[in-house]
Amino acid sequence: MFQEIDNYVSQCIHLTQEELHIFHSLLNVREVRKKSFLLKEGEICNFEAFIVSGCVRSFFIDENGYETILQFAVENWWVSDIASFSEQKPSTIFIEVMDDARIITIDYQSKEELFRQVPKFERLFRLLVQRSLGNLQQRFFASVSQPALERYRSFLDKYPALSQRVPQNQIARYLGISPEFLSKIRKEMFHTKNK
Amino acid sequence: MFQEIDNYVSQCIHLTQEELHIFHSLLNVREVRKKSFLLKEGEICNFEAFIVSGCVRSFFIDENGYETILQFAVENWWVSDIASFSEQKPSTIFIEVMDDARIITIDYQSKEELFRQVPKFERLFRLLVQRSLGNLQQRFFASVSQPALERYRSFLDKYPALSQRVPQNQIARYLGISPEFLSKIRKEMFHTKNK
DNA sequence: CGCGACGTTGATTTGCCTCAACGATTGTGG
């Protein structure tokens, strides 16, 4: 049941049987279906979710109605709106299930309780957020300094599995370009490759 | 000497006299001059720095030689390359002093020592990184969904003091546009305002 | 079957960049 998340946690911190037990007692397991939403804009995010199986995406919608995808989350990834969760303020993003998923969540009170009972978890979540920050920084740099073609190449390179699993227009929205333009880029790629 | 940083820290966690003493013993104070570099691309970042006075900027240079500014750091801000620091790997960014500054730094070993002796600091730095992540996320959204004019307006709104203190071409590099284009935007702003 | 989701293609437009030239201001060495 908790095997996957325990594995994940043990990469960062070492826990006793006792501590593990406390941890588990504060978690919830949920099954969620494709096309349902874990979070909508305006709601206060009351969970951090660990994906056991399935696939979800977080995105926001700009004033023109276009989506930009912040994250695809598959097995062994965390997803949440940290700003909304940690400051308990309305969210600016949506989190939607793309493929039926099994997730493990922890709510705000339980997380604070966890920190109180097992302070080691402060370290786990610090490392986790730190890594997210590093990744987002990379992505920010790429989005301002690289043309779409190179960003697409990097994506294929970094997430080969995802590029099979996720529809092309979603990838475009992740890369920050229109689906039409991604199509044109791909055409160009294959064209120049076979020559 | 440590007044500013103590104030900052006490907003997040409460420390005893004893703990405060340990904290101070692990810090270094430095004066750094305009145009000097705290960090260059390729070096391993061995500090997290708290700005007591002065102003520094962190930026990266893309393959065409253009700079993009990640952060301006003034009084009471932290600056570092977290990815490089926390994983002790070569940095991809530069950190340069814009105005003579007094800074307080902590190195990798001292930070780990601090965590060992006063675990509360795990919490402080978790909150700190969490806030950075929230800010960067905002900025990322803006950079893909808003035109330059609105991003400039937001900047003026959010950092009124900085916009006085920092040359215009640096602001352009922060916004991710060319200095020439910012000049044209400004012209447009004043033009439409006075009509 | 027919509908909706997805990908492709072309025509047109646009936001922003690049390059080059030109004042204004500041700083600096002779």
Add this chain to the structure above:
DNA sequence: CCACAATCGTTGAGGCAAATCAACGTCGCG
């Protein structure tokens, strides 16, 4: 103290990456 170099902002001409809009083909599915 002047002269000259840097640094900074402005303006214009021309160009390009990517968006928008519209139309069309193709699946898979209720």
